[in-house]
Amino acid sequence: xxxxxxxxxxxxxxxxxxxxxxxxxxxxxxxxxxxxxxxxxxxxxxxxxxxxxxxxxxxxxxxxxxxxxxxxxxxxxxxxxxxxxxxxxxxxxxxxxxxxxxxxxxxxxxxxxxxxxxxxxxxxxxxxxxxxxxxxxxxxxxxxxxxxxxxxxxxxxxxxxxxxxxxxxxxxxxxxxxxxxxxxxxxxxxxxxxxxxxxxxxxxxxxxxxxxxxxxxxxxxxxxxxxxxxxxxxxxxxxxxxxxxxxxxxxxxxxxxxxxxxx
Amino acid sequence: xxxxxxxxxxxxxxxxxxxxxxxxxxxxxxxxxxxxxxxxxxxxxxxxxxxxxxxxxxxxxxxxxxxxxxxxxxxxxxxxxxxxxxxxxxxxxxxxxxxxxxxxxxxxxxxxxxxxxxxxxxxxxxxxxxxxxxxxxxxxxxxxxxxxxxxxxxxxxxxxxxxxxxxxxxxxxxxxxxxxxxxxxxxxxxxxxxxxxxxxxxxxxxxxxxxxxxxxxxxxxxxxxxxxxxxxxxxxxxxxxxxxxxxxxxxxxxxxxxxxxxxxxxxxxxxxxxxxxxxxxxxxxxxxxxxxxxxxxxxxxxxxxxxxxxxxxxxxxxxxxxxxxxxxxxx
Numbered sequence: 001x002x003x004x005x006x007x008x009x010x011x012x013x014x015x016x017x018x019x020x021x022x023x024x025x026x027x028x029x030x031x032x033x034x035x036x037x038x039x040x041x042x043x044x045x046x047x048x049x050x051x052x053x054x055x056x057x058x059x060x061x062x063x064x065x066x067x068x069x070x071x072x073x074x075x076x077x078x079x080x081x082x083x084x085x086x087x088x089x090x091x092x093x094x095x096x097x098x099x100x101x102x103x104x105x106x107x108x109x110x111x112x113x114x115x116x117x118x119x120x121x122x123x124x125x126x127x128x129x130x131x132x133x134x135x136x137x138x139x140x141x142x143x144x145x146x147x148x149x150x151x152x153x154x155x156x157x158x159x160x161x162x163x164x165x166x167x168x169x170x171x172x173x174x175x176x177x178x179x180x181x182x183x184x185x186x187x188x189x190x191x192x193x194x195x196x197x198x199x200x201x202x203x204x205x206x207x208x209x210x211x212x213x214x215x216x217x218x219x220x221x222x223x224x225x226x227x228x229x230x231x232x233x234x235x236x237x238x239x240x241x242x243x244x245x246x247x248x249x250x251x252x253x254x255x256x257x258x259x260x261x262x263x
Numbered sequence: 264x265x266x267x268x269x270x271x272x273x274x275x276x277x278x279x280x281x282x283x284x285x286x287x288x289x290x291x292x293x294x295x296x297x298x299x300x301x302x303x304x305x306x307x308x309x310x311x312x313x314x315x316x317x318x319x320x321x322x323x324x325x326x327x328x329x330x331x332x333x334x335x336x337x338x339x340x341x342x343x344x345x346x347x348x349x350x351x352x353x354x355x356x357x358x359x360x361x362x363x364x365x366x367x368x369x370x371x372x373x374x375x376x377x378x379x380x381x382x383x384x385x386x387x388x389x390x391x392x393x394x395x396x397x398x399x400x401x402x403x404x405x406x407x408x409x410x411x412x413x414x415x416x417x418x419x420x421x422x423x424x425x426x427x428x429x430x431x432x433x434x435x436x437x438x439x440x441x442x443x444x445x446x447x448x449x450x451x452x453x454x455x456x457x458x459x460x461x462x463x464x465x466x467x468x469x470x471x472x473x474x475x476x477x478x479x480x481x482x483x484x485x486x487x488x489x490x491x492x493x494x495x496x497x498x499x500x501x502x503x504x505x506x507x508x509x510x511x512x513x514x515x516x517x518x519x520x521x522x523x524x525x526x527x528x529x530x531x532x533x534x535x536x537x538x539x540x541x542x543x544x545x546x547x548x549x550x551x552x553x554x555x556x557x558x559x560x561x562x563x564x565x566x567x568x569x570x571x572x573x574x575x576x577x578x579x580x581x582x583x584x585x586x587x588x589x590x591x592x593x594x
Contacts, residue, residue, distance in 0.1 A: 158527050262361045
């Protein structure tokens, strides 16, 4: 021991000690990596949750309550999960611009980091659906367009229109268009059931089937209009309107010209 | 009286106003050129059609203001044919209006009735012909012809029978029986009660032996919507509450008005909306009609779970699903 302590002021002592220390940490880490990861991220996570709580108190609590318990005008957020927050805040639906019947998709108020913080805070209140991981959303690889089409017609088409263009519900509410929606948000909407939309459980529509649905929606987005103007792809309403106004208008004009006497 | 009528003189036809082209050769020439131009435009339209068909690739898209991205091939075909046909018609009419004679011509009608001599001659000819054919004498032919004609009138009745076998009890029954498992549509997987979160819906069909060959006519009656609420959200009579399972309630998806698939479920209001005629049903009150033309609530399916927790029908539908029909007992 004495011999060792003699060298403690040696100029190589500090770097050597550092190397030993690093090796020691490395070994301990490799032995007990699982537990240490949890420990290190727990700290990060509680910081993130605290940051999210601060944003929540400033931006969300006036409607959703100081502890996200909900209020007269807004539902409780306890147990809605991170996926719900990511969808509502990430697509700009929350915070709402005004107290209209339905929160609309708009430019998001919070950036990705702030959204993640609020999501972490709300997820910390009670267990709920989590944000799907990027690698689990490879719909191009894991989805089937044909299966997706069948699922879409059975589960989605009645509200979102047969071509995913959206449609009317009762009393001013509506199902929004699915065109140009990030696959992650489509997935989150299915597992959380935002606003009027019901939840589509992972057991009744499996994650693989959800990817098929997304693949079908993405292929509908790219579908060219071989027949000319799509007229919003909402079916007979716009087509009939155009036929009756423009088509009949032209016919009436021609009929008037036909009956006019030449000078 | 007769004096007053005579007092108004027959004004006759108004004086004929001649067109410019009738007396001005310059104007006639101009009209001729106009007609020729219209026919010429029509010819260009046909050429556009041919060029579009032969030379424009079918997958070429061009941007047209207002209309957006358009398929050039289809646009060329449509525009070409429209111009081609429309200007033939316009040219012909312009020709008729400006250059063809336009003076009013009066053609006198003569009597429709044939002279008496012709009529008498016709009757005599018919009588002579009938006599020669022996219609009066040969009663066997007359009777057998009558029978043949009478019988031939029956054949359309037989064809009417081909409109289909009578539906019998088909409208009143579905595939659902006591103990039929609920399976996902599509997928045909059994569903556990625990698979559904609160607020979840599932489109379900009855489990059958061969789900690959499910008949469309069966799906049209069997389709069921499964909804999970919080049990305290229900506002049901005791017998209806007993047909639910832990907040899971099942309704026929076939609208009681016209048979559309009612599946627009609004999670917040717990309303089910039919997309065809906006009939709205309140899920918490056993699909009571709260708006729209539907006359009856949607039939509710009595469900429970088996030993392993899979959802299963406790009994068939207690009333016919779907719209009213002639023989339906609506009591």
